[in-house]
């Protein structure tokens with residue numbers, strides 16, 4: 001279940017600020033493809049690298065995060081026998097996350113199990129178990145726009161994209177923000193000694209004909225603790 | 230024994246038939262007079278020996294003691310099931326409650342009962358209704374049923390759903406633990422699917438799991454349209470859905486207290502007005518059972534130690550473990566008042582199985598955890614004199630690591646990063662694991678059993694989980 005920690009560790013920009021619940025900018029990007037990469041050189045000289053990609057579907061108060069899983073890996077999963085409640089845990093590996101926000105800023109987090117047609121409710125103690133850090137703005141826009149104020153503005157390109165920089169500890173973080181689409185176009189965190197780095201790159205996709213959370217009517221509601229014995 | 234059980238049944242039928250004032254009363258043998266013995270069985274779900282040690286360090290430091298540490302008698306318990314080296318809660322608790330080894334996921338049924346069909350599917354539908362077939366095993370009598378038949382008062386208290394595996398093994402019989410709608414129906418006196426071996430019913434039932442008592446158009450999961458809460462009320466139970474409602478129930482009444490739709494909250498997240506603590510539930514259960522003046526059996530489960538360990542969230546596991554320990558302390562105090570010297574009271578505390586929690590590295594002593602001190606939730610630090618004393622020890626790449634870790638679990642970073650104790654002592658921190666799984670599993674180590682009171686010195690050495698049942702029934706002279 002690489003969801004788990006990868007989602008958590010992906011961003012180095014953890015400048016958590018209270019998130020605003022109101023936002024009335026121009027039409028934001030409804031769908032994004034986000035590529036993540038992370039690497040590190042160990043004391044033994046071995047460089048380890050990890051890559052994955054996710055698709056984000058976004059409405060003002062809804063977010064769907066879905067890992068790209070190669071068909072062959074997906075098939076491997078399908079060969080597991082399922083039955084009854086399927087309370088065994090492995091069934092939800094790589095499952096999409098559907099997060100909604102209410103008017104008070106409260107979150108409703110569901111893991112979408114397509115194989116068993118279950119919507120698994122994730123209570124806050126289990127956010128970490130499904131790779132969600134609990135921060136709406138960072139998940140929705142890939143960076144909390146309010147964190148930009150704490151960074152050093154560097155440049156604006158002809159499309160209006162803003163570049164910011166921040167030095168934090170051993171790391172230099174560069175963030176490119178698209179204010180119209182309301183998302184981080186890229187974030188790069190580079191260890192100054194050249195021993196580690198992380199990048200995130202987002203590209204807008206054409207708006208989908210329908211959002212993925214449409215068509216879940218016949219899914220059963222389940223709790224995350226149902227997956228534990 | 231058989232005779233007495235039959236008598237108990239007849240009584241139940243009479244009560245269900247005509248609201249009590251029956252002219253058959255004289256035909257019904259009264260329950261055998263007991264000598265007012267009491268059995269309190271405390272079960273920390275998943276509370277393996279490493280978890281116990283970590284609980285102690287968390288609460289009282291390395292040299293301190295929690296209540297469980299002070300129990301005078303002790304044994305180590307093998308927990309393997311009929312088919313599993315590593316058990317789940319169903320057959321392990323069922324072994325304590327029935328003396329019979331069964332397969333994983335089976336609830337108090339005969340050896341050989343199958344939880345899974347030959348095609349690999351489980352004997353349960355997607356709503357939680359059983360699909361167990363006739364001939365797939367037979368029910369085996371539980372300690373609660375045996376004591377009920379002898380006229381003892383009975384109670385079941387848990388922080389999980391009351392239909393979850395551990396509590397279910399005390400009062401239900403099913404080939405697969407996931408049939409929780411079916412398990413709930415086994416508790417309701419006079420209703421379809423009732424477990425007649427419970428006589429006129431369990432006196433005190435407290436925990437979570439409303440969803441298996443309510444129809445699915447009323448926020449529950451029942452597909453048969455039944456409202457078991459209403460049925461329990463019709464059968465003479467008071468229903469409590471909050472802390473104050475529970476405390477307002479008269480001790481002489483019977484109670485079904487269900488405080489949440491699914492499991493109750495972890496102690497760390499609990500809102501006291503909505504959900505009573507395990508200590509409060511235990512205290513109320515003792516008051517109510519003692520009020521019957523007939524001796525009693527009470528099972529108390531700290532059920533979510535296990536869930537937090539599955540999540541690899543050590544902090545919630547330890548805080549739920551300490552809440553469980555507090556319930557034991559409160560029970561000991563109450564029982565000493567009721568029965569000084571515990572001459573007629575046996576208290577057993579154990580776990581159903583281990584987890585894969587480990588205490589890693591050559592950590593310096595940390596002492597107890599407090600608001601600003603991570604303690605055992607912190608990093609492994611150097612104990613040795615010298616300039617590095619108290620500094621974090623590091624892995625081969627120079628990164629610190631936590632004292633607590635897991636053999637498997639969700640947090641296995643592809644590359645480890647520098648951690649600090651603000652992070653690792655946070656409520657939501659998930660300790661790292663060696664093998665990555667979506668959730669952490671049970672472990673196969675022996676568990677600890679502590680006991681005190683009447684007959685407690687029968688517990689010593691390394692015993693099988695089925696022997697726990699045999700010892701308790703021998704102490705009570707039930708066979």
Ligand SMILES: [Zn+2]
Nearest residue numbers: 228229275535
């Ligand atoms: Zn478990």
